Amino acid sequence: MFDLAFNSLDEILQMNGHGIYVWSVYVVGITAILVSFIIAKKRLREAQEKIRVANASS
Amino acid sequence: MITAFIHKFSSPKSFVVLTAKLYPYFICIGLCLISLGWIWGLLFAPEDAVQGNSYRIIFLHVPSVIYAELIYFFMAVCALMHLVWRVKLAAYLIKSAAPIGAMITFIGLFSGSIWGIPTWGTWWQWDARITSTLILFIMYLGILTLHGSFSNLEKADRLMSILVVIGVINIPIIKKSVDWWSTLHQPASISVSSGSSIDPSMLYPLLISVIGLGFVLISLGILSSRSYIYTREKNKKWVSEYV
Numbered sequence: 001m002f003d004l005a006f007n008s009l010d011e012i013l014q015m016n017g018h019g020i021y022v023w024s025v026y027v028v029g030i031t032a033i034l035v036s037f038i039i040a041k042k043r044l045r046e047a048q049e050k051i052r053v054a055n056a057s058s
Numbered sequence: 059m060i061t062a063f064i065h066k067f068s069s070p071k072s073f074v075v076l077t078a079k080l081y082p083y084f085i086c087i088g089l090c091l092i093s094l095g096w097i098w099g100l101l102f103a104p105e106d107a108v109q110g111n112s113y114r115i116i117f118l119h120v121p122s123v124i125y126a127e128l129i130y131f132f133m134a135v136c137a138l139m140h141l142v143w144r145v146k147l148a149a150y151l152i153k154s155a156a157p158i159g160a161m162i163t164f165i166g167l168f169s170g171s172i173w174g175i176p177t178w179g180t181w182w183q184w185d186a187r188i189t190s191t192l193i194l195f196i197m198y199l200g201i202l203t204l205h206g207s208f209s210n211l212e213k214a215d216r217l218m219s220i221l222v223v224i225g226v227i228n229i230p231i232i233k234k235s236v237d238w239w240s241t242l243h244q245p246a247s248i249s250v251s252s253g254s255s256i257d258p259s260m261l262y263p264l265l266i267s268v269i270g271l272g273f274v275l276i277s278l279g280i281l282s283s284r285s286y287i288y289t290r291e292k293n294k295k296w297v298s299e300y301v
Contacts, residue, residue, distance in 0.1 A: 002102055012101065015111035021176055022100070022114045025169045029118045033274065036161050040281035047288035051301040054292070 061143055068139070068147045070287045071296045077280040084280065088273030095267030103260050115173040117264055121271040122166035126194060127229055129159035129275070133201075134226040137219035149215035150290060152222060153205055154283035158275060160198035167191060178242060186235035187243035190228060197225045211290065 006012045013019050099117035106113040133155050136148040170188065171181040182188070201218055208214035236245045248254045254261050291297050 004101055005104055006101065015114070016105070018110055018112040018114075018176055021112055021172050025115050025118055025172050026096070026100075028168055029122070029165045032161055032165055033278070036158065036278055037281070040278055040285065044281055044285035044288070047285040047292075048301050051288060051292055051297055055298045055301075 064139065064143050064145060068145045070147050070150065070291055071300070073147055074284055074287055074300065077284065081277055081280045084273050085277040088270050088275075088277055091266050091270030092274055093270075095263045095265075095270050099260070099263035099267060103263055104257075106260075109177055112173060112176040113260075115169050116260075117267045119166060119169040119173060120264060121268045122162050122169060123191065124268060125271060125275055126159060126163040126166045126191065127232060129155050129162065130194060130197070130222075130226065131229055133159065133222050134229075137222035140215060140219045141223065146215075146290075147287075149219060150287050151279075151283055152201070152218060153215075154286045155279055156198050156201045156205075158278055158282065160195060160202070162275065163191065163195040163198060167195060183242045185241040185243055186239040187232065187241050190232040190235050193228055194232060197221075197228065201225075 006015075013023070015022055096117055100114050103114070105111055133152045136145075136151045136155075139145045139148040140152070167188075170191075174183070175181050201221055204221055205214045205218045208217070235241060236243055247256050248261070248264075256264065288297060288301065
């Protein structure tokens with residue numbers, strides 16, 4: 001169960017001709033999730049900053 | 059009694075305080091599990107006898123479509139809570155969960171389309187499962203568009219909740235589409251009642267990926283909902299004291 005299914009890095013990338021499909025899916029999926037996290041963190045920081053500014057001015 | 063219980067545990071302040079504490083644990087557990095599941099599935103699980111290595115898309119595709127449906131179901135429960143008990147937090151959670159649902163449904167559709175090229179010979183087919191999932195994606199976008207088109211946010215929350223409740227009819231259709239109609243999409247390989255037809259060497263990394271992605275998405279939901287709660291409750295005293 002824990003034997004590597006491939007013999008080389010090239011085999012991992014190629015996956016017998018299916019590498020382009022498999023890796024493109026993971027690249028797009030991970031990118032979409034990462035971008036969502038970056039946007040969410042940015043919005044949270046902005047919301048907190050606005051409240052701090054409002055607090056300071058009042 | 060139910061109303062009192064719901065109102066006690068559904069205040070935005072309680073939610074923000076609790077989730078801020080849980081976030082670091084959830085994101086760590088999520089990242090560890092999803093890394094384990096994907097490394098196991100992509101590098102160590104054996105090649106499939108029929109589909110070859112293209113089946114390795116399953117470790118992203120299946121968790122994505124599971125959460126595409128689960129997030130909508132969660133939104134429907136929140137919508138009912140908002141409509142019946144006027145729980146503000148429930149509306150905030152719907153608004154925060156909808157973009158995550160759209161994103162994960164997009165990943166499910168994209169991964170399924172790419173998987174279809176080597177296995178079916180086509181990236182798209184208007185079959186029941188794929189079409190109903192596309193409708194789910196459009197529903198998510200519609201919910202966000204509807205909410206964004208009103209300046210009165212309370213009215214927007216109410217109409218959004220009604221739309222979410224109406225749209226929940228699509229969830230059993232997605233789930234049962236492969237049983238009700240003869241579709242290109244294969245029937246479910248994992249079932250609560252009849253077990254799994256997947257070999258354990260592939261099933262375990264799949265289950266770990268499902269749990270891992272769940273924690274990652276909950277973490278993302280915590281971030282999104284906290285910023286949205288701050289935006290909506292910015293004039294409340296607790297917000298200025300807490301931030």
